[in-house]
Amino acid sequence: MHITELAPNLLVLSACEPVDGRVSWVPPGATGFEPYNVFLLRTADRALLVDTGVAKHGPALLAALPGLAGARRLFVYASRIELDTLGNLAAVLASFPEAGVVTANPISPLELIHLPPGCTWHGGPVVHLRLNEDLGAVGFPHLVALEPVLRTLGTSWLYDREGGTLFTSDSFGGEMLGAPDMPVIRRDDMRHLPDAARLRAHLLAKFDWLAQADVGGLAAHWDRLFGSIAPGALAPLHGRVQAGRDLVAEMLARYRAAMLGPARA
Amino acid sequence: MLTTTTITQTREITPGCVWFSSCLPVRASADRMVHNHNSCFLLAGTRATVLVDTGMPSAWPSLRAELAGVLAGRPLDHVFPTHPEAPHMGNLGPLMEAYPALSVVGDLRNYHLYFPEQEARMRPMRAGEALDLGGRRLEFVPAVIRDLPNTLWGYEPEARILFLSDAYPYTHAHEAGQCLLLAEELPHMPGPDETRLVIERALSWTRHVPAEHAIAALDAFLAEHPVRIVAPAHGGVITDPVAMTRVFHDGLRAIRG
Numbered sequence: 012m013h014i015t016e017l018a019p020n021l022l023v024l025s026a027c028e029p030v031d032g033r034v035s036w037v038p039p040g041a042t043g044f045e046p047y048n049v050f051l052l053r054t055a056d057r058a059l060l061v062d063t064g065v066a067k068h069g070p071a072l073l074a075a076l077p078g079l080a081g082a083r084r085l086f087v088y089a090s091r092i093e094l095d096t097l098g099n100l101a102a103v104l105a106s107f108p109e110a111g112v113v114t115a116n117p118i119s120p121l122e123l124i125h126l127p128p129g130c131t132w133h134g135g136p137v138v139h140l141r142l143n144e145d146l147g148a149v150g151f152p153h154l155v156a157l158e159p160v161l162r163t164l165g166t167s168w169l170y171d172r173e174g175g176t177l178f179t180s181d182s183f184g185g186e187m188l189g190a191p192d193m194p195v196i197r198r199d200d201m202r203h204l205p206d207a208a209r210l211r212a213h214l215l216a217k218f219d220w221l222a223q224a225d226v227g228g229l230a231a232h233w234d235r236l237f238g239s240i241a242p243g244a245l246a247p248l249h250g251r252v253q254a255g256r257d258l259v260a261e262m263l264a265r266y267r268a269a270m271l272g273p274a275r276a
Numbered sequence: 277m278l279t280t281t282t283i284t285q286t287r288e289i290t291p292g293c294v295w296f297s298s299c300l301p302v303r304a305s306a307d308r309m310v311h312n313h314n315s316c317f318l319l320a321g322t323r324a325t326v327l328v329d330t331g332m333p334s335a336w337p338s339l340r341a342e343l344a345g346v347l348a349g350r351p352l353d354h355v356f357p358t359h360p361e362a363p364h365m366g367n368l369g370p371l372m373e374a375y376p377a378l379s380v381v382g383d384l385r386n387y388h389l390y391f392p393e394q395e396a397r398m399r400p401m402r403a404g405e406a407l408d409l410g411g412r413r414l415e416f417v418p419a420v421i422r423d424l425p426n427t428l429w430g431y432e433p434e435a436r437i438l439f440l441s442d443a444y445p446y447t448h449a450h451e452a453g454q455c456l457l458l459a460e461e462l463p464h465m466p467g468p469d470e471t472r473l474v475i476e477r478a479l480s481w482t483r484h485v486p487a488e489h490a491i492a493a494l495d496a497f498l499a500e501h502p503v504r505i506v507a508p509a510h511g512g513v514i515t516d517p518v519a520m521t522r523v524f525h526d527g528l529r530a531i532r533g
Contacts, residue, residue, distance in 0.1 A: 028389070035385040035426035047389075065389035092362045093424075094390040117477075122300070122334040123362035125370060163423050164361060164478050219425045220481035223489045 012071035014079070015196055017244060018174045022051045023252055024075060025195045026068040030187055036249065038212040043187035046195045047095070048248055050178060051079055052171070057150040058083040059113075061169060061178050062090055062248055063099035072099055073106055086111040086149045089120040090180040091166045095248060100124050104132040113149055115140040115156040116165035142167060160233045161218045161270065175243030175256075183266060184250025185213035199255035204262065210269035213250075226271050233267055284331065284338040285456045286346055289505060289513050290435045292320040292412065294346050297512070298335035299455045302447060304473055310447035311455060312474060314363045315509050317439060318346060319432060321409025326354040326381070328414075328430050328439045329509050330367035339367065340374060351375060354399075354407060356382045358419065358441035359427035360390065364509060372397060381407060382416065383426045403428060417501065419443075420493040423479055436504035438517075443494075444524050445474035445510035459514045466511070466520070471527035474510055487528040494521070 013025045025046045030037055037045060047068060050061040058080040064072055076085075085107045090096050101124040104110055108131045114120055119137045126132060138148055146154040146169075153173040159166050161182055169178040186197065186205050205213075215221055244254040245262060253262050284298045296318070299311040316329040316339070325347065331339050343352070352375040357365030372378060372394055380387065384400045391398075401407070406415045412434045419427035421443035430439035446466035448454050459466055475482055482490070498521065506514035514520045 033385055033388055035383075035424070067389045067392040093360060094362070094365075095386070097362060098390060117303075118300075118363075122332055123366050125333050125336065125366075162480050164480070217425065218481070220485050223486070224481065224484040225486060226484070228484055 012068065012075050013195060014075060015194070017050070017196060017246065017252060017254060018176060020053045021174060021176060022079060023195055023246070024049050024051060024072060026064070026071060027188065027191045036181065036217045038216040041187060043189050044191045045187050045249055046251060048195065048246065048252065050246055052151065052154070053083060054150060056083055058085050059146070059149070059151055059154070060085060060087045060103065062096040062180070063087060063103055064248070065095050066098040069099040069102050073102055076103065076106070080107070084109060084111070086113055088169060089114040089116065090168070090178070092116060092118060092123055092164060096180065097123055101126050104134065105130045108132045108134065110134045111138060111149055113138040113140065113146060115142055115144070115167035118165060157236065160229055160236060161214065161221070170240055170242070175241070176246050177240070177242040177244065178246045180248055181217055182247060183245045183253070183262070184247035185210040186251040188251065196252045196254050197258065199258055201258060201261060204265065207265050207268040208273070210266055211272065214269055221270065229270060233270070237263060284335050284342045286342050287456050289507070290437065293432070293435065293437060294318040295456070295507065295513055296331060296339055296342060297456050298331050298339065300332070301450060304447065309450045310473075311450055312445070312447050313455070313510050313512060315507070317507050318343070319409065319412070319414055320350070321412045323408070323410025324353040325350060326356055326407060326409060326414055327352060327371070328356045328507070329358055329364045329441065330355060330371060332363050333366040336367050336370055340370070352378050354379050354381050356414070356430055358382065358429065358439070358509070359422065359424045360386055361424065364441065383428050385426050401428065418497070420497045421479070421490055431501050436502050437507055438501065438503045438505070439507045441509050442478055444471070444506055444508040444514060444520060445478060446470040446512070447473055448512065457512060459512050459520055460516050462512070466523060468523055468526035468530050471511070471524055472530045475527050476531050478510065482528060482531040487525070487532060490528055491525050
């Protein structure tokens, strides 16, 4: 597992998989290597793990997490109910019996996992947030849960109002790595950015209904959201992380065009 | 917020097809709680059995016992998770542990990442393929109403049962004894409001896609697949598909007004 500092007190924990047509959210014909990311924010006494990744990467995550969290109390944020977000939640709670669980999904993540036999987890109850509510209840008041523009059941994004990172779950992960040892974070580098057509193919792989959508409401949601925040980093669970104000602004413009489609961008 | 403790109940809806109903309370409004199903279904032929969807992990203790009782010593040969969201496939791990010979069937993209040690038990299926159960078969058909693109529905052509996952959802009143009633047996037949609540929460695209697209796709599908029993994951079993199709149409149309 690669551990990279995205910003002070914010780590990206990544593993890499070849793009081989075996995952549903990558469009046919894509090539390269796909980073799988989870994120760890740290304060003096608390750590927040944003999603837990797929089970395949669980052993590496569980090996790294104790050293990275140290003596801080761990909290886990669950952004969705698919197994690329919840895949290691049970194992993390078994390893961190006092860990708290936070979500903006009305379904409790604990309904959706199997804690292993003998698990002594006692970090409950689950903290349920409303959209637009901050995470002050668990010691991260600068983080706020947002409604994604594109989403599946109960998905939320998190936005760091101080650091400027937008944690986007299954959105904005359209750039793969050319080689597994490339940096997961694209930082301020505007060369060879994926174009809107490629990004649209990526969006359609997950949100195929977009091809039939009346995008007026989506555009309005997008403009309202990104008129109120100016992210300095896009932090998806899959795909490269984008960092730097100008780069992020350019990528958001391309994603907006991709979402609206070729005739409407 | 949904609360914990889900209890599974069973009902044979037609010979060789058993409904496992697990319900969760859902807050419909500030002062009104309703129930919503997270069901799965056992389909048994003379040679093999398949479980369509797996129910919620929180229902596993009761589902495990109920399933073992219904199987009565027969093996569970296959599990068909319609799509990889926890309410539909969250019990796959314990099912594979409890039934060591079973295979997993369906659109299994992503599963090598979710169950890396169980790849040998994965048997990917595409729409148009079928599973021979002996005397009956389960056809894998396109899911024309879905949350995730990697969703398949199941169709059993002999008894004309359609297992359609997230489609035709509805809530029912929060009263004892209602969780295992057919839609037609409820005190009031579910209406557009009952289905709309689940549609707009579970299928967010319905806010952006004109309902007529989905309705046309569904009607075309139903014209090719005659249905007598509709078996949704998030609503009770339906035995009057024509009436409930109208309700579902109206629920879809109500989302965008």
